[in-house]
Amino acid sequence: MSLKLIGTRQFLQIIIMFMIVQFFGLFLVAIQFNGISVSDITAANVVNTPITAIYFVIYIVIATAILLIVLKVYRNIFKLLELFVIFLTGFYFFIELFSPFEVSTTSLYIGMVVAGLLGITLILLKRKWPNLRNSVAIISAIGFGTILGIGFSFEIALAFMAIMAVYDFISVFVTKHMLTLANTAIENNLALLVDSTEVEAVPRSELSAEQLKEYEQNEKEASKKSKTHLFEVFDKQGYAEVPTSSALGTGDMIFPLMVAVSAFKVNYNFILPMFIVMGSIFGMLFTMFLLNRYKRALPAIPPLLFGILIFLLIYLLIF
Numbered sequence: 001m002s003l004k005l006i007g008t009r010q011f012l013q014i015i016i017m018f019m020i021v022q023f024f025g026l027f028l029v030a031i032q033f034n035g036i037s038v039s040d041i042t043a044a045n046v047v048n049t050p051i052t053a054i055y056f057v058i059y060i061v062i063a064t065a066i067l068l069i070v071l072k073v074y075r076n077i078f079k080l081l082e083l084f085v086i087f088l089t090g091f092y093f094f095i096e097l098f099s100p101f102e103v104s105t106t107s108l109y110i111g112m113v114v115a116g117l118l119g120i121t122l123i124l125l126k127r128k129w130p131n132l133r134n135s136v137a138i139i140s141a142i143g144f145g146t147i148l149g150i151g152f153s154f155e156i157a158l159a160f161m162a163i164m165a166v167y168d169f170i171s172v173f174v175t176k177h178m179l180t181l182a183n184t185a186i187e188n189n190l191a192l193l194v195d196s197t198e199v200e201a202v203p204r205s206e207l208s209a210e211q212l213k214e215y216e217q218n219e220k221e222a223s224k225k226s227k228t229h230l231f232e233v234f235d236k237q238g239y240a241e242v243p244t245s246s247a248l249g250t251g252d253m254i255f256p257l258m259v260a261v262s263a264f265k266v267n268y269n270f271i272l273p274m275f276i277v278m279g280s281i282f283g284m285l286f287t288m289f290l291l292n293r294y295k296r297a298l299p300a301i302p303p304l305l306f307g308i309l310i311f312l313l314i315y316l317l318i319f
Contacts (some may be wrong), residue, residue, distance in 0.1 A: 010196040010246040011288040017134060017194045018253055018284050021141045022277045025257040028096045028146050029264055029273075053152075053160040057167065082190045083123055086136055090119035093143030126191055132232055136191040141253040148254065149261020154272075157262035158312075161255045161305055168251075168299035179297055186247060195247035246291070252300040256280035259308060274310055275315040283307025 095115035116162035126136045149157065171178035185192040260276040290298055 001208030005207065011292070013196040014239035014246050014248050014286055015137055015281070015288065017114075018248065019281060020144065021138055021253040022257055022260060022280060025142045025146045025149070026260060026273055026277065028093075028269060029149070029261050030270070032096055032146075032150070033264070033268075049220065050156065050159060053156045053163070056160060057163050060164075061121040061167070064171075064177065064181070067178070078184055078188055078190055078192075082188075082192060086123050086126060086142060086191055087116075087119040089140035089143035090122040090136075091115045091143070092147045093139050094118040096143065096146055098306060107127075130189050133189055133191045134194045137194045137250050141250045141257065144250075145254040145257030146261050148258040149264075152258060152262045154259070154262040154266050157259045157309075161259055161308075163300065164251075164255055165305045167298070168301040172297060172299040178299070182249060184244075184296070185249075191250075193247050193249045194253075195245055197245040222244065248300060252304065255301060256283070256304050256308065271319070272315055275311045280304050281307070282311065 091112075091145075093110050098111050098114060122136055122139065126132050154161065168178065182193065184190075186195065256276070260273045260280070263272040263276045264270060266272050283306055284300075286307060287298065287300045287303045288302065
């Protein structure tokens with residue numbers, strides 16, 4: 001199987017997980033806002049001024065700086081952060097799923113208890129079966145993205161994502177601390193991103209000189225440990241065991257969903273939100289194109305925002 005086909009398959013898996021977050025998030029909004037008045041929906045806007053959005057950005061920057069500092073002293077801080085994130089976002093996800101926006105006080109309390117218990121269950125499931133990381137990360141992204149979208153007005157959500165796009169660019173290309181955080185999440189199998197990882201037997205003839213050199217270095221390290229008979233057969237037949245991986249941070253799924261959910265409150269229908277989702281999918285495809293072209297870690301939020309703005313312009317021209 002060629003490296004190109006492997007990469008395409010992994011990109012497809014990432015895009016599918018991205019789409020699940022966007023469409024299921026809108027489904028939750030349909031449940032939440034079903035049968036309630038426009039005034040109640042409008043009242044849900046908590047963040048509706050530029051200064052409040054800026055405060056959110058400042059909180060994120062400060063929190064990230066604290067994490068990086070603590071990470072140098074206490075590396076398990078991310079595992080504690082994961083537990084907190086899984087519980088909180090899982091709680092939001094399940095309370096949105098099982099408790100409509102407008103319910104009695106008793107039903108709301110019952111829903112909160114059930115959502116809390118299910119949030120704890122998510123943590124236990126992730127700890128027992130680490131391979132559930134992608135599923136837990138998807139649930140977390142849906143829960144957090146919908147809550148932000150419900151609380152943000154559309155204009156402020158779009159502005160907030162634009163600011164985060166600039167921050168994402170700086171954190172990947174300038175300070176590069178986002179790469180440190182991503183690598184830490186991958187090394188510790190944390191549900192703060194989704195990924196697709198495979199090991200395939202690829203003909204050595206398909207590897208570039210640089211890839212072959214890297215493979216031979218890794219093979220020397222692996223030879224110090226026991227190798228399976230299957231891998232020895234592959235080596236004799238001229239194949240290389242090549243690990244390939246593609247990953248996407250939960251934030252890259254949360255912010256487009258936040259904008260799509262907030263877009264519902266513009267006209268109180270799902271026409272604009274669907275345009276936003278289609279734009280984010282276009283941006284995701286553009287991101288994958290850039291990854292395939294430049295073969296390096298890239299910030300995903302800027303191209304996602306680019307896609308959203310293009311489809312927002314199309315929406316304005318049509319409607």
